[in-house]
Amino acid sequence: MALTVLPITVATAANPVFLPDIAPLSAFPDPSHATRREGVFLPPETVRLLTPGMTRRQVYALLGAPHFHEGFFGVRRWNYILNFYTGSGTTYRICRLQLRWDRRTRLEGVAWSAEDCRAAVWPVAGKVEVAAPLPQPAPPFQSPPIPSASIYFDFARADLGEAARRTLMAFAASVAGSGRSLSIIGYTDSAGPDAYNDRLSLMRADAVARNLVLLGVPVARLQISGAGERSPALKTADGLAEPLNRRTVVTIMSN
Known part of the structure; x- marks a missing residue:
């Protein structure tokens, strides 16, 4: 040039x-x-x-x-x-x-x-x-971050505390009117048997879904699943009750 x-x-x-x-x-x-x-x-x-x-x-x-x-x-x-x-x-x-x-x-x-x-x-x-300065190449395209929220639970519990409800309310307000589906995946820590953790993670995802419905999100837009102790947020030794892993992650899905 x-x-x-x-x-x-x-x-x-x-x-x-x-x-x-x-x-x-x-x-x-x-x-x-x-x-x-x-x-x-x-x-x-x-x-x-x-x-x-x-x-x-x-x-x-x-x-x-x-x-x-x-x-x-x-x-x-x-x-x-x-x-x-x-x-x-x-x-x-x-x-x-x-x-x-x-x-x-x-x-x-x-x-x-x-x-x-x-x-x-x-x-x-x-x-x-x-x-004269040379023209600079355009920066590479970066996709905008996908809105998500992490809702945390007490040990062996599947009900939402006050802090969790506020987090969920803020997330619901941020995606209101988007018309997009939401992925809701529950998780547990590594304490307890696998079967128990699978059931508990699904209960946590269901609790988040029910609160979203109360906040005005149509149930048809919700996809609910439980991952048990798989895919932890923080890897730990087996049997360790890590609070960061006791969560449900809500993510807005692409069309």
């Missing part, structure tokens, strides 16, 4: 709140007068935090002292020499950054010495080629 490539516009970095200016080199002081002529390496993410309205103390904590003989008070500009790696080995570009302060000594403007310096910190959004 051919891969479709669509041109879409994405930003290569978070859009800044503002975009700094580009100023001519004449606007910057002579690099030979810098207190640190070699400049300093800073992560672009750090410089990107500069925002108009910041105080000098906040900028100082972010970038450090300016690289020229510029004091903390009574000046309107701070100048920095910043180095940014180009991504090609140890090669880096030298950039000039100028911060401009208003009368309240709040940052009001930022200027770079070149476009590539600004782009190193605030990449310009542009068009890039992005492969």
Whole structure:
């Protein structure tokens, strides 16, 4: 299948709140007068935090002292020499950054010495080629679960307790109006003789069927059987009275 490539516009970095200016080199002081002529390496993410309205103390904590003989008070500009790696080995570009302060000594403007310096910190959004996602195959069909209910009984008993009646009422309500037949199979644990368990399992299935009829399910839709101690819900040693095996399972049948 051919891969479709669509041109879409994405930003290569978070859009800044503002975009700094580009100023001519004449606007910057002579690099030979810098207190640190070699400049300093800073992560672009750090410089990107500069925002108009910041105080000098906040900028100082972010970038450090300016690289020229510029004091903390009574000046309107701070100048920095910043180095940014180009991504090609140890090669880096030298950039000039100028911060401009208003009368309240709040940052009001930022200027770079070149476009590539600004782009190193605030990449310009542009068009890039992005492969369109391949169509995904449809998930395999899964049949919906078959509604069923398990009604549990006390040892050697075939009558329904209150919890069993509530379970059966909820099941009857969920299948009401479906018109489908119901399979009712009684089971026992492995305690007692086989013949006794076969008879007891059928009695349990019959008890569930009679309650379903009282709940409005037509008797013609019910198929009743007993499985004795065969097909236990939890396999146990012979003669063990396991409560999970003393049950009747009601299942809605397919057409």
